[in-house]
Amino acid sequence: MDMLSDIYYQIIRDLRSRFRMPVWIFLSLFQPIIWLLLFTQIFQSLSQLPQLGTVSYLQFFAPGVVVMTVIFGSAWAGMGMLQDIDMGILSKMLATPVTRPSIIIGRVISAMVMLVIQALLIFIIAVIMGVEITTGVPGVLLSIVIISLLGLGLAAISNGLALLLRRQEPLIAVINFIALPSVFLSSAMMPAQLLPAWLNTLRHFNPVDYAVVGVRDLILQGYVWSDLRTCLLVLLAWAAAGITFGALMFRNRAE
Amino acid sequence: MLNTLLRPTSGTATVAGFDVLKSPAEVRRNIGYVAQDVGVDEHATGRENLTLYGHFYRLDNKTIKQRIKEIFELVDLIGYEDKMVSSYSGGMRKRLDIAMGLIHQPKIIFLDEPTVGLDPQTRARIWDYIRKLAKSMDVTIFLTTHYMEEADQLADRVAIIDLGKIVTSGTPDELKRSIGGDVVTVSPCVVKTEECQEFLQRTKSVLSNKPFVVGMQEADTTLAVYVQNGESAAPNIMRILDSEGIEVQTLSVSRPSLNDVFLKYTGRNIRPQEGAPTTYTEVARRRSRR
Numbered sequence: 094m095d096m097l098s099d100i101y102y103q104i105i106r107d108l109r110s111r112f113r114m115p116v117w118i119f120l121s122l123f124q125p126i127i128w129l130l131l132f133t134q135i136f137q138s139l140s141q142l143p144q145l146g147t148v149s150y151l152q153f154f155a156p157g158v159v160v161m162t163v164i165f166g167s168a169w170a171g172m173g174m175l176q177d178i179d180m181g182i183l184s185k186m187l188a189t190p191v192t193r194p195s196i197i198i199g200r201v202i203s204a205m206v207m208l209v210i211q212a213l214l215i216f217i218i219a220v221i222m223g224v225e226i227t228t229g230v231p232g233v234l235l236s237i238v239i240i241s242l243l244g245l246g247l248a249a250i251s252n253g254l255a256l257l258l259r260r261q262e263p264l265i266a267v268i269n270f271i272a273l274p275s276v277f278l279s280s281a282m283m284p285a286q287l288l289p290a291w292l293n294t295l296r297h298f299n300p301v302d303y304a305v306v307g308v309r310d311l312i313l314q315g316y317v318w319s320d321l322r323t324c325l326l327v328l329l330a331w332a333a334a335g336i337t338f339g340a341l342m343f344r345n346r347a348e
Numbered sequence: 349m350l351n352t353l354l355r356p357t358s359g360t361a362t363v364a365g366f367d368v369l370k371s372p373a374e375v376r377r378n379i380g381y382v383a384q385d386v387g388v389d390e391h392a393t394g395r396e397n398l399t400l401y402g403h404f405y406r407l408d409n410k411t412i413k414q415r416i417k418e419i420f421e422l423v424d425l426i427g428y429e430d431k432m433v434s435s436y437s438g439g440m441r442k443r444l445d446i447a448m449g450l451i452h453q454p455k456i457i458f459l460d461e462p463t464v465g466l467d468p469q470t471r472a473r474i475w476d477y478i479r480k481l482a483k484s485m486d487v488t489i490f491l492t493t494h495y496m497e498e499a500d501q502l503a504d505r506v507a508i509i510d511l512g513k514i515v516t517s518g519t520p521d522e523l524k525r526s527i528g529g530d531v532v533t534v535s536p537c538v539v540k541t542e543e544c545q546e547f548l549q550r551t552k553s554v555l556s557n558k559p560f561v562v563g564m565q566e567a568d569t570t571l572a573v574y575v576q577n578g579e580s581a582a583p584n585i586m587r588i589l590d591s592e593g594i595e596v597q598t599l600s601v602s603r604p605s606l607n608d609v610f611l612k613y614t615g616r617n618i619r620p621q622e623g624a625p626t627t628y629t630e631v632a633r634r635r636s637r638r
Contacts, residue, residue: 185387
């Protein structure tokens, strides 16, 4: 009970301070829309590729945008933790009886809340732009579960890295090092058949790719259970691994 | 360590009746901790900061509301409850910081150098709040400081720690009395030179076998002579040094301060600016309304 209440108040605190930055809110909601519009314009001619079949690039790329948004949203989750460390808020909090895991779980969940809002918005815009979602609303909900698992793991790792590195510069460097390549090392932008062989192999070690494939199946094809099962299993393992890492780093710092 | 943020490498400690290793949660529930650095959330209001901590201490909404009212009054922040902390001045933040350690009416409050880096006016006000706190709440205040006058002003009991060990403890008066009466500070020179050092050494040896001298401690250009009665000793010292041909530049008589106590027990002057990582003073104040 104490834990749930602590998590709740941590989430409230985190979301409240986020929503006090109107510029930040506006841009985080707006950026995915820009990506959606910009990338589909840039890669418009890819629609003529036989590998895409009857699917438009917009339709192909929409899942990619959702996943990219999740990556960039959750990878930076550790920055808030770092700020709490720098401002002395964390050590002050640790001197209270607050349940320790709630500090990191609260942060990760509040990052998730933002991501889900962003993702829903992208889905709505995509539908308005003409994307047909084969599986409808249940498919969208399942997609939300998929990307939440991806984001959960990443946000927890980001928090763990913040606790490990203790400084902004190395954290920013690590996040930049991982975030964009993890998108390119998947089939987010390019159909898998068109990727070079080594990339096509490598993407199977990238949890991002499983999220992309899962969401894309739900949008374009329907319930491809063989893909979905692998996707969910891999992402569950990923989320568990991320949370374990974050929790270990936190214990390292706090206990 | 006592506030459970660090684990002891060996030994045991009991805070408010609970072992810091075995029941850290109970310890945390009974203490308030105010760190040297202000740990308040800038992007929230004063009330939000306090409410969050109220929930961490498992207080219900009604109690939190009431406590916030009382605490804001105590630290004189009425009217600023719903302003963002980013608009607070340094002194106000420190007061809010202290307030956050009080929300649950702890039995013990740890104040880690509460006035370091504050201007004299703000420091005097913080002192006032600490006094008010001691008077109005049934609480033990555990305060660490580099400032001897802070300890003198606020503390009922003082412990001086040097290189990690308590070298002496007692009430400020006890400690001052342990020096043995008054301090006569003589200086044969103004600037520290070799000649000056020589004078100091000679002064020391001349005075060392005099019966009224209880002890001596030298620092840069001065020699502190601990005597039973300063008023009668001062002319004596003048006469003796005169007859030895040592020209005294300055001489003053004072009741001993905690600085003198510190000097006596650690053999050096405290230099707050250097932070003296291995040498600091801990002060405990106990006040109860009974």
